[in-house]
Amino acid sequence: MENLFNEYLNSMILSASGWRMIFVQDGDENNPKPEIGLEKTAISAFIGKTFADYINNKIDNLSVQTNHPPIIAVGMDTRPTGPAIADCILKVLLNEGIQVHFTGVCAAPEIMTYARSIDGFVYISASHNPIGHNGIKFGLNDGGVIPGQVASKLAHHFRTLCNIDHPETVAKSLMDDNKADIAAIYAKQKILKEEALQSYRDFTMQVITGETTKNKQIKAFEPIANGIKKFKFGIVADLNGSARTLSIDETFFEQQGLNFYPINNIAGKIVHAIIPEPENLVHCAAHMNLLQKQGKSDAILGYMPDCDGDRGNVVYWDSKTKTAKVLKAQEVFALSVLAELAYSTWKFENKKSSVTNTTKINSPKLAIAVNGPTSMRIDEIAKAFNTYVGRAEVGEANVVNRARELRKEGYEVRILGEGSNGGNITHPAAVRDPINTLFALIKLLCIRDTAKNTDKPFKKGLFHLWCKKSNQESSYKDDFTLTDIIETLPKYITTGVSEKRAILHIKTTNHSTLKSNFQKVFENEWSRKKTEIANKYGFYTYTAMTSNGTQVLENSTDFSVSGKGGLKIIFNDKAGLPIAFMWMRGSGTEPVFRILCDVKKNANKDTSKIEKELLAWETEMLEKADI
Known part of the structure; x- marks a missing residue:
């Protein structure tokens, strides 16, 4: 058994982005069964012990400031092996004196938002990997995963814990004697899930508008809401049984006046490959085509998330060819960057026009943070908005930390991400989120030129600002669609x-x-x-x-x-x-x-x-x- 334990241990990938392996008992990465077996149960317990030691300041050269006792959220995506792994981790955390908030199935951005109000989180997911895989993401209360240097030290501590005789016996002792406590944790899960959902709804509105107070958020959202009402947009969602089936997606979009057309929206019923790349976005495109044929002309944007719901790429209705098309990952990120840089510029120009001539307002020092393989089309978009591009190694944690470094240097970094994977991270979020990506595109479509020949001063909308700054003003027209916007992007293969x-x-x-x-x-x-x-x-x-x-x-x-x-x-x-x-x-x-x-x-x-x-x-x- 120890040989098998070590074999599984050596197969694990331990990176800053997360720890992953094939957790299903028989080792078949496409097997949807829930059992993980004795050895992987032990590995799960040692994972819990590793994070408990980190939170309880028992790892050399690592110090965490937390409540006493610390409060940690534990959540998971919809993979079948998630509950077995979670049960092990919950028991170990409880035995280590940690107060646990178990949210059950939740999207990665949801638990990371919820953890901002406590001390940290453990999230069980293997992101876009096949269904038999699973893994772990660790984080504190800053909205993202732990930095790479900390992750490396935790990985070393984890391997040290596992390097013992009879690991399965030791792991069992880590989980013993807390039946009453674990029952209480499960009993509170629904209440805590509702708390997580509410915190996520509130935070998402902050991210979309870039405003921290409720009144300012309402005012900032007005032009978006007016555009949604006027142009009647609908969202097609292939949720593919992911954690987003139980998150805020449907209610949030509908509350903002958008029609929501979901498919494959039963939690855990994963009907096709998980990675949200073009070959799997065809299902969303097919449903958009069907809806259009049925007269649902508002179905113009769609998305498919991965299993943990942080990454989601986009489908759109091509107004010229009259068919649904899949946007490539680099195009999704380019459009998101264009939208958010235009939004920052638009907000500044509105602020500047609202003050007296004697008041001087300095223009923001803009920057974006991206990974190495992000297309150079981003550099061209950034140049148009006089924005600095800071690069980092692949890995969401690396890009998030690069953005934090840039903010310390005095830059305003509203948007960041990995163009090679699609999606985006919009500050103050520290994780990708398809809702934020879609609302970047919705802002582009909704915040348009103000009416001319009125008492109010004329103001260009987001797309018009982009056309002017990129020397493409001849490409602008008042009745533009997303197809028109895409045609103005820098051209790269x-x-x-x-x-x-x-x-x-x-x-x-x-x-x-x-x-x-x-x-x-x-x-x-x-x-x-x-x-x-x-x-x-x-x-x-x-x-x-x-x-x-x-x-x-x-x-x-x-x-x-x-x-x-x-x-x-x-x-x-x-x-x-x-x-x-x-x-x-x-x-x-x-x-x-x-x-x-x-x-x-x-x-x-x-x-x-x-x-x-x-x-x-x-x-x-x-x-x-x-x-």
């Missing part, structure tokens, strides 16, 4: 993260060695082929960028310093302007090595072909380096 050609299986476990080998291969190829590359693709020079956590090194001369972090090779045109990049990094949550390319569209070249050939070249060089 970017590899999708879930495409088979973007996922490699590398033998070299030391990624510093791999990247050192890759550097030798790349530099040799560049030296031999640079004239051909310049003529064929328009790439004249390159720069290397490495990223580890929030630290990014530009013009890196040593690819190996990126280690398990990100490596990006940026290709520049004859004028020295970036027009493409190739990127690579080993996944922190799956046993794969991810690659991606991003290429700016060129009217004189086949950009799609360039992206394919660039990715194939990157793959070929990595295969040579993987020795």
